[in-house]
Amino acid sequence: MNIAELSSVANAIVARQKGVLAADESNPTIKKRFESIQTESTEESRRRYREILFTADGIERYIGGVILFDETLRQSTRQGIPFPTLLSSRGIIPGIKVDKGAKALALCAGDKVTEGLDGLRERLEEYRQLGAQFAKWRAVIDISATGIPSAFGIRANAHALARYAALCQEAGLVPIVEPEVLMEGAHDIERCEAVTAQALEAVFAELNAHHVLFEGMLLKPNMVIAGMKCARQASVQEVADATLRCLRRYVPAAVPGIVFLSGGQRAEDATDHLNAMNAMGPQPWQLSFSYGRALQAPVLAAWQGQESNAAAAQHALLARCRLNGLARDGTYARNMEAA
Ligand code: 5MM
Numbered sequence: 594m595n596i597a598e599l600s601s602v603a604n605a606i607v608a609r610q611k612g613v614l615a616a617d618e619s620n621p622t623i624k625k626r627f628e629s630i631q632t633e634s635t636e637e638s639r640r641r642y643r644e645i646l647f648t649a650d651g652i653e654r655y656i657g658g659v660i661l662f663d664e665t666l667r668q669s670t671r672q673g674i675p676f677p678t679l680l681s682s683r684g685i686i687p688g689i690k691v692d693k694g695a696k697a698l699a700l701c702a703g704d705k706v707t708e709g710l711d712g713l714r715e716r717l718e719e720y721r722q723l724g725a726q727f728a729k730w731r732a733v734i735d736i737s738a739t740g741i742p743s744a745f746g747i748r749a750n751a752h753a754l755a756r757y758a759a760l761c762q763e764a765g766l767v768p769i770v771e772p773e774v775l776m777e778g779a780h781d782i783e784r785c786e787a788v789t790a791q792a793l794e795a796v797f798a799e800l801n802a803h804h805v806l807f808e809g810m811l812l813k814p815n816m817v818i819a820g821m822k823c824a825r826q827a828s829v830q831e832v833a834d835a836t837l838r839c840l841r842r843y844v845p846a847a848v849p850g851i852v853f854l855s856g857g858q859r860a861e862d863a864t865d866h867l868n869a870m871n872a873m874g875p876q877p878w879q880l881s882f883s884y885g886r887a888l889q890a891p892v893l894a895a896w897q898g899q900e901s902n903a904a905a906a907q908h909a910l911l912a913r914c915r916l917n918g919l920a921r922d923g924t925y926a927r928n929m930e931a932a
Pocket residue numbers: 615616617618619620621622623660694731773854855856857883884885886887
């Protein structure tokens with residue numbers, strides 16, 4: 594493991610004003626996204642859509658890394674330039690989603706655990722040769738029903754995340770560690786904070802036990818937020834306060850960056866929340882974004898699967914990236930949305 598290299602890649606991804614574009618939708622997920630714009634999901638439509646994203650002018654100012662799906666890492670532009678080569682040439686670091694999704698945890702009704710550890714060492718070697726410099730693994734923690742997650746469910750996911758992270762560092766890839774407490778459900782913000790705290794505590798204990806170097810990783814957590822169906826939605830400042838309180842308690846200062854997922858928040862809300870946290874002054878870690886839907890929803894809406902809309906889609910992506918770049922500095926304001 595080259596500590597200096599890992600730490601330099603992790604820091605480059607969260608350099609000033611920069612964050613991550615999560616474009617690692619698995620085929621079932623991208624199919625759903627395309628269905629929302631009446632577009633068929635084929636290998637070529639997925640390739641073209643990702644090409645539109647990755648060739649958008651100016652995004653390199655705000656995007657330090659892009660997370661790719663296995664298929665996308667192997668695809669190329671129309672001119673035959675492999676996507677990882679294209680991204681690297683623009684100063685954007687290519688990354689790869691390496692988990693194989695969340696499955697039911699045996700004998701633990703309602704809990705899920707993310708799979709993908711078998712053969713991971715060999716896959717990481719191949720991904721590195723294909724140009725990936727970082728990886729991502731997502732654990733899914735559902736809190737929509739009583740009794741879940743169980744303490745064991747949290748531990749099983751934390752253990753898997755730590756085994757993945759150690760394998761990544763051994764292979765010279767920066768692990769993005771993503772324990773996602775889902776927004777689905779009617780739970781209040783207090784319950785989200787309690788479960789997020791439990792998850793982060795377990796994750797960092799396992800990372801430590803597995804000798805993972807905190808300086809050479811990034812954390813991708815949920816924000817602390819009320820469930821989508823909760824009658825009382827917290828204010829922007831309440832979300833910022835609760836999220837920072839929780840992170841300060843459980844995330845070591847040695848971690849270079851925290852790159853939030855958006856989890857189904859509206860794009861403007863995800864930007865607003867990130868901005869509010871950065872406006873609260875310097876923190877031990879960079880506070881940034883690794884948004885999927887909150888960066889891409891406006892792009893899909895502009896694109897509609899039509900080649901004639903490609904430029905508009907790229908414009909929408911750059912606009913969203915720029916606003917999140919401002920939120921990295923705490924200088925975003927809602928009235929900039931119309932500009
Ligand atoms: C982009 O979506 C990622 C892959 O999802 P699936 O494995 O379900 O297809 C997802 O892991 C994503 O990176 C994070 O959830 C962040 O995306 P959001 O949309 O929550 O910002």
